[in-house]
Amino acid sequence: MIRGRVRQVAALRWRTGGLLFAVVVIVALPYMITRGGSQQSLAAGELVTRSAEVQTLVYRIADLTHDSESAIQYLLADDPARQGEAIVTGTERLVPQLLDQLQHVAADDPAQQHLVEQFSAMENGRLALLHQAMQRYKQNDLAGARQALRDAGGLFRIDDIADKIATHAEQQLELRREGARKQSDDNRAVLALTAIAQLLMLTIVVVVSERQIGKRLRAEVGERQAVQRSQMILQAVREPIALLDNHLRTLLVNAAFSELYGVSEDSRAEYLDDIGQGAWADEVLQQRLRDVLLRDRELWDYELNQRTMDGVERHVVINARRLQQQDSENPVLLLTVSDVTARALVEQQVKELNHQLEGKVSQISDVNRELEAFSYSVSHDLRAPLRHISAFAQKLEAYLGTEADTTTRHYLGVIRDASQRMAQLIEDLLVFSRLGRGALRLQAVDMRSLVEDARTVAETEAAGRQIVWQIEPLPVVVGDENMLRTVWQNLIGNAVKYTGQRETAHIDVSVRHDDAGDYEFTIADDGAGFDMRYVDKLFGVFQRLHKASEFPGNGIGLANVQRIVMRHGGRVWAEGEPGRGARFHFTISGVEPPSSSGWLSL
Structure with a gap:
């Protein structure tokens, strides 16, 4: 907002400066050019006038001198009617003034001034001889007066220098007239360029003004549209x-x-x-x-x-x-x-539901306590009779000794095996129960290490078999190490068990990232497989899809796997085909664990 206002102020300043510049170009510049041209024209006219004035003054001085000489000659010719003395006196008084004026007028031209100085010197000498002639005339020395007149005309030839001055003045006059004409042409050219500049500036001002007016109109239209949209939004809310x-x-x-x-x-x-x-x-x-x-x-x-x-x-x-x-x-x-009336009602309902939930939690706690009591009863009350049955069957077999026939030994073996199987079922139930109640001890778990441990145990139990393993590099995950070890032992143990009828078994362990970013682990084998119609029974307690005579087991291992994976926030599923093997999948969170020192047992 602040930057935008600063830009607006800067733009306004530029526009104001441009307008002032246009005003100067349109108004002040023509005035200055016209004034300068007028002054230059006046100066050129003054120079022309001075050149003409030089000619006039030179010829006037020369004429006055010749008039004085003529007046003296008339006096010598004894013709006083022409008032010769008055003419000479007037010339002696007026010519010095004209010479001073001539020097002043010719002061701007050094060459002309040099000629004027020569002319002044000759004129002063000639006037001196004319004065001498006049004095001799008064003394009745007519011969001396005539000689003075001849000397004045012969020694001081002012007409030659006057002609030079006039010729030079004429040349200067022509040059100055040419300069004045050139100056006038230049002034007209400058005025033409000024007019063009005025038209250009006026065009720019008009174009800029039209653009500004257009922008202003568009801004006003945009503002009205924005106001209308704002009002529409306001009314639609x-x-x-x-x-x-x-x-x-x-x-x-x-x-x-x-x-x-x-x-x-x-x-x-x-x-x-x-x-x-x-x-x-x-x-x-x-x-x-x-x-x-x-x-x-x-x-x-x-x-x-x-x-x-x-x-x-x-x-x-x-x-x-x-x-x-x-x-x-x-x-x-x-x-x-x-x-928020609806929200308040919902909050009230939530409070009521929370109250009901607290009651349900209390009931669940009671059920859990009953389950714990049941587990304790199973652990102690059921195990004791089974131990008695197994022990007394062994004692009875020892008591009969060699007197027992084949049928009796068979019955005693069935009793002993059944009691042992019942004891194993009770132990598996207790394990299944503990998996659902025990707290998770989260830590960094190396899945590759758990697979290798499970593989070692499975190969020990299947000594003598040929099994080809394909195990990909597996990541480190966050979980309960003991529980995840149970998962791998059950899944790899099943893979080894259900490939028992293969001469060479193939078991693959792989991992990938699923769409949710979790790790998806897969255990694939080429064993007996199963019918997908009964896949829902795989993870049930004591649910089996094969006869115990074919593959031993009590059907609770996969139920344990499912419970452990679900407690870790994952899921487990299976795919299979009879006679072509099975593939078991389970997921674990893909969150990278921190260093093991940062974990606390939960």
């Missing part, structure tokens, strides 16, 4: 929602709020405690809502019983938080209502 001002008056309510409390969706400035016929009259709640507005404290899960407009007593949970409006300093309150 089934949870009652209301927006209140700082006096707890409604500014906006959704359809769910309107339906539950009977307030119109278009209503404005309706006080909260007047809504729903007193449903919001709880003083504690209103004080908490004011605290939210004044102190910016959020209200979480305030529970309240309300009777709504439909006359139903509801248990609701109220949440509220303060929101700050962008166009106003007054905050608003967002109020949400959650109807």
Whole structure:
């Protein structure tokens, strides 16, 4: 949010700077160029004027000098009517002023100034001789006056230097006129480029303005659409929602709020405690809502019983938080209502069910105690008679000795074998019972080691048989080592037992990860197999699918396997086909165990 606002401010600054630059290009630049061009044109015109003024001054000075000479000649010719003395006096007074003015006008051109200095020197010399001629005339030295006039014309030839000055001034005048024309052309070119720049900047300003206006319009349309979508979402939410001002008056309510409390969706400035016929009259709640507005404290899960407009007593949970409006300093309150009546009923039902469950647990505890008593009775009360039967059968056989016939020995053997089998069944039942009640001692268990131990035991009992083993690398799992050892001993023992009729038996042990991420272990053999129609009987207590005469056993081993695997959170199942072998599968959690030092016996 902060970064977005910073970008907006930066963009606004760039746009403002660009607009100011455009204003400078459009307004200030033409003014500056026009002003500069005008000044340059004035300067060029002034130079042209100076060149013309130089010519004028030179010719005027020369004319005044010639007029003075003519006036003296008229005086020498005894023609006083022309007022020669006054002309000479006027020339002597005016020419120095004109020479000073000429030097000032020609000061910007060094070459011209050098010529003017020569002209001034000659003019001053010629004026001096004219003055001498005038003085001699006054002294009636007419011959001397004529000689002074001849010397002035011969020694100081001002016409030649005047022509040079005029020629140079004419050249300068032409050059300056050409410069003025060039400057005028440059000014017109600059003004044309300025006009093009103005048009370009105006085009850019118009295009940028149009884009900004388009963006603004699109933003306004997007904002209106966002507001419409927000209102649609607000009205579609089934949870009652209301927006209140700082006096707890409604500014906006959704359809769910309107339906539950009977307030119109278009209503404005309706006080909260007047809504729903007193449903919001709880003083504690209103004080908490004011605290939210004044102190910016959020209200979480305030529970309240309300009777709504439909006359139903509801248990609701109220949440509220303060929101700050962008166009106003007054905050608003967002109020949400959650109807938890059903949840409250469910919680009550859960409490009742928990109470019932506690009773069931007590009953189960009583049953477990009875089972323990039964196990104790089986362990002690049933074993003693069996021991007596077996012992007295042996004594009777010893008592009869050689007098006992074949039939008698057969009967005594049947009694002894039956008692021993009954004792083994009782022992297996006790083991099965303990597997369901004993606590698991979880630790890291190396399944490969357990398989090797079970394999050694099975091969010892099947001495002389040829068995081909295929055992994959097996993982370390978390479990009760003694119980998992029992699993492997039963499954591998069964594989060895039911392949007894094979000349060469094949037993494979493998593992894989199933879809749930657990380890799935498989023990496959090529033995007698079984009919899949009776697979459900495999894991029952004392359930057998083969005759005891074919394969010995009491049918409780797989029941023990199932109970152990289930206690470890796994499952066990089997697949088989008569005469083609069987495959037993069981799963164990695939959670990797930590170091063995981190485990505690449970």
